[in-house]
Structure formats: C-alpha cells, structure tokens
Amino acid sequence: MKLTFLDPVYASPGPYACAYLDTSRDVDDPETAMGLRRRHVREELAGQGADTATVAAVAGAAGADRRVAGRHGQAIFASHGHLVLVDELPEPPAHDAARFTRLPDVLPLVVQHAPDIPYTAAAVHRVTHADTGAPEELEVDFQAGRWPSSMVSPGVRHHRRGPADQWPRGAARIAAELAELAYGSDAEAIVVSGTPWARNVLVNRLPRQLRERVVAVAGDGRGAGPGRALMERELEAAFRGRLSARDRARMETFLAQRARGGGAVEGMADVVAALQRGQVSALLLNTPVQFWGPLWTGSEPTEIALSPAELESFGVLGCQEGPAGAALIRALVRTGAELVVVPRRELPLEEGVGVLLRYTDPGTRP
Structure with missing residues (x-):
C-alpha cells in the first residue's frame, strides 16, 4: 500500500494535534453525543499544551x-x-483519543486503509411498473473506490436507467462507461450484483481483460445509506481476508528473499537498522498490531533508534521518545517506502514487523 495520502501531514513541521473519534450516526441523539466528544477533545488538547488555534481547528472538524x-x-x-x-x-476507535505531540500517530489510520484494494462495483436491478402498466426497465448503479476506506469515503455514484427490452444495446453503452471507470481507477476487481441475467449481459459486454477480473456476488446492492459505498455488504464479502495484488506481490517477494537469506529482515532491531539506512522498500506489519516499546527519533525520518544513546552515537542531539508506530510510519512516508498489512495467522513475523529491502549492500544503491 502506498502512503502518499499522508504527505500533507508531514509537509507541516509539527507539533501536531491528533484526534481519533467515534462519530457514528447510529446512536440516540448523535449531535448531543458529538458535542460532548468535541468538548472532551478541546479539554484534552488544551491540557497537553496545544495552542488555541490548533485546538479550534480540530474541534471544528x-x-x-x-x-x-x-x-x-x-x-x-x-x-x-x-x-x-x-x-x-x-x-470507530475503541476509545476516543486526543494527543498533542511532536510526531503524529497515524498508525491506527493507515491500518484502516488496508488492504487498499482498487475496485469498481456495479449493481443491476429490474424495475417493474405494475401500477401503471409501463414497460419494464433496468437500472444500473456503478462506482469506483478503494476498499475499505471507500466504505465511508465513496467515489461518485453513477446511475443509468433504460427499457429492459433494449438491454443488450443499453448494456453495451454502460459497459463502456464501466470499463473507462475501471481503467481510470486501476481496478483489480469488478464486483457485480443484482438481477442475474441482466448482470451477465453487462459482464459479457466488458472487454476481455476486465471480464477476467469480475467477481459476481449475491445480493442486490441496495441498503447502503448516505455517504456509504455502493454494495457495501457485498464488497465486504468479496474482499474479506484478501490482500491487494500489489501487497500480495510484495509479500511473496519478501518470503522468497527471506528463504534465500538476503533482501528481507524481520524483528524490530533489524527493521530500525534498515530504516536508518533508507534501505526499506516495504514494511510488512502484522495485525492485530502488537504494542511495542517506544522508539527514539530526531528531526529526520532516518533518525530512528531503539535508544537515545544510539542516536547520540550518530551525532543526533535533542532526540525524543515516542510511540514506535508513529516513528515507523514517518520513516516509511518520508523515504518513499510502502506498507503491507498482513494478518499474523497468514504470515507471522518476529515482533510483528519485517521489511523488504531496496538493496543489501549499504554501500551501493540499485
């Protein structure tokens, strides 16, 4: 998974006010509940020394x-x-949290972006008009996204509708639009649901390359509320336990390199050493995420260590202690490395972390 969506965070020098909040709308009187959370955030951040303008910015959002x-x-x-x-x-987070800190703790956020599978979804429905006797119609909704973040941050939903008796011709036009959307979003899966015969006609009008990526799922695609992804339940069923193709390839390369005894390491000490050298191509992270001890960091992303003495031996002064996750993700983002989130049951890693290396000789670059 690429982490470029975090670039705006690290464009600021910090310190940062960070908040993780449960903003669910399926509760009694959500506005009152949110008002209490907002007040708690203000009090927490102000109590930790955050400036008034930064506190106001967080509370306003x-x-x-x-x-x-x-x-x-x-x-x-x-x-x-x-x-x-x-x-x-x-x-939502298990508990609301608000912190004012030198490094932003973005780890809980990035874990929820995984596996970051690009897809398009299409649901085809039959529309009858028994009350008026009008001819039967078919309607199609389709949308692109990246699972699972699109569950609550969906893309534009497209809607088309036309006579059922002209569906072969209508399906060809919609398939062309769906193909354009799929290619434009680099979709690795085309998830389809709805009326089986109409769905099959639509799939058969897609280019062969895309037909090979089709995943047909049960369900009608309905029921997604405002601000939610089209076919949310169906997508959950299709992608449960799955890695993106990019992450799967990274993991397989890691396994091959580890078996050969080079190009991949695991365990916090070796991971930190590789990050110090800017040597990491991708970090593999086990979930559930285990709680490590703190790491020490300087102002630069590669200034990361298990102890302050180690950084001081490199001539780094003024280092600070902080959560390991915050330090690891900053180093990945700022050195252009990727993150692969993989369940521990599928690939158990020493201390829950491992890295695929860009190069094995610290003195040379590929």
Missing part, C-alpha cells in the same frame, strides 16, 4: 462528517492552527 450514515469514526490531524488531514474511519 470533529463530527463534520454528518453526511456519513451508520457506524464509523474520524481521524483528525492539525498543526499550527491548520488542518493537515481529516479522514473517515470505516471502524
């Missing part, structure tokens, strides 16, 4: 995702009085 129905959360990051990133969470 808290709960602004009213357009998203149902259960979800929100991650908010601000610095020097300005928002640097606001993102909806498919799953």
Whole structure:
C-alpha cells in the first residue's frame, strides 16, 4: 500500500494535534453525543499544551462528517492552527483519543486503509411498473473506490436507467462507461450484483481483460445509506481476508528473499537498522498490531533508534521518545517506502514487523 495520502501531514513541521473519534450516526441523539466528544477533545488538547488555534481547528472538524450514515469514526490531524488531514474511519476507535505531540500517530489510520484494494462495483436491478402498466426497465448503479476506506469515503455514484427490452444495446453503452471507470481507477476487481441475467449481459459486454477480473456476488446492492459505498455488504464479502495484488506481490517477494537469506529482515532491531539506512522498500506489519516499546527519533525520518544513546552515537542531539508506530510510519512516508498489512495467522513475523529491502549492500544503491 502506498502512503502518499499522508504527505500533507508531514509537509507541516509539527507539533501536531491528533484526534481519533467515534462519530457514528447510529446512536440516540448523535449531535448531543458529538458535542460532548468535541468538548472532551478541546479539554484534552488544551491540557497537553496545544495552542488555541490548533485546538479550534480540530474541534471544528470533529463530527463534520454528518453526511456519513451508520457506524464509523474520524481521524483528525492539525498543526499550527491548520488542518493537515481529516479522514473517515470505516471502524470507530475503541476509545476516543486526543494527543498533542511532536510526531503524529497515524498508525491506527493507515491500518484502516488496508488492504487498499482498487475496485469498481456495479449493481443491476429490474424495475417493474405494475401500477401503471409501463414497460419494464433496468437500472444500473456503478462506482469506483478503494476498499475499505471507500466504505465511508465513496467515489461518485453513477446511475443509468433504460427499457429492459433494449438491454443488450443499453448494456453495451454502460459497459463502456464501466470499463473507462475501471481503467481510470486501476481496478483489480469488478464486483457485480443484482438481477442475474441482466448482470451477465453487462459482464459479457466488458472487454476481455476486465471480464477476467469480475467477481459476481449475491445480493442486490441496495441498503447502503448516505455517504456509504455502493454494495457495501457485498464488497465486504468479496474482499474479506484478501490482500491487494500489489501487497500480495510484495509479500511473496519478501518470503522468497527471506528463504534465500538476503533482501528481507524481520524483528524490530533489524527493521530500525534498515530504516536508518533508507534501505526499506516495504514494511510488512502484522495485525492485530502488537504494542511495542517506544522508539527514539530526531528531526529526520532516518533518525530512528531503539535508544537515545544510539542516536547520540550518530551525532543526533535533542532526540525524543515516542510511540514506535508513529516513528515507523514517518520513516516509511518520508523515504518513499510502502506498507503491507498482513494478518499474523497468514504470515507471522518476529515482533510483528519485517521489511523488504531496496538493496543489501549499504554501500551501493540499485
């Protein structure tokens, strides 16, 4: 998974106010509940020394995702009085949290972006008019997204409708639009549901390359509330336990390199050493994420160590202690490395972390 969506966060020098909030709308009187959360965030950040403008920026964004129905959360990051990133969470945090810190703790956010599968979804429905006797119609809704973040941050939903008796011709036009959307979003899966015969006609009008990516699922695609992904339940069923093609390839390369005894390492000490050298192509992270001890960091992303003495031996002064996840993700983003989130049951890693290396000789680059 590429982490470029975090670039705006690190464009600011910090310190950062960070908040993770449950902003679900499936509760009694959500506005009152959100008001209490907003007040708690203000008090927490002010108590930790955050400036008034930054506190106001976070509080102003808290709960602004009213357009998203149902259960979800929100991650908010601000610095020097300005928002640097606001993102909806498919799953709300177990507990609300607000921190004012030198490094932003974005790990809970990035884990919820995984496996980051690009897809397009299409649902085909029969529309009858028994009351008026008008001819039967078919309607199609389709949308592109990246699972699971699109669950609460969906793309534009397209809607088409036409006579059922002209469906072969209508399906060809819609298939052309669907193909354009799929190619434009680099979709690795085309998930389709709805009336079987009409769905099959639509699939058969797609280019062969896309037909090979089709995943047909049960369900009618209905039921997604405002601000939610089209075919949310069907997508969950299709992608459960699946990695993106890119992440799967990274994991297989890691396994091959590890078997050969070079090009891949695991365990926190070796991972940190590789990050110090800017040597990491991708970091593999086990979920559920285990709680590591803190890491020490300087101002540069490669200034990361298990102890302050180690950084001081490199001539780094003024290093600070902080959560390991915050330090690891900053180093990945700022050195252009990727993240692969993989369940521990599928690939258990020493201390829950491993890295695929860009090069094996510290003195040379590929």
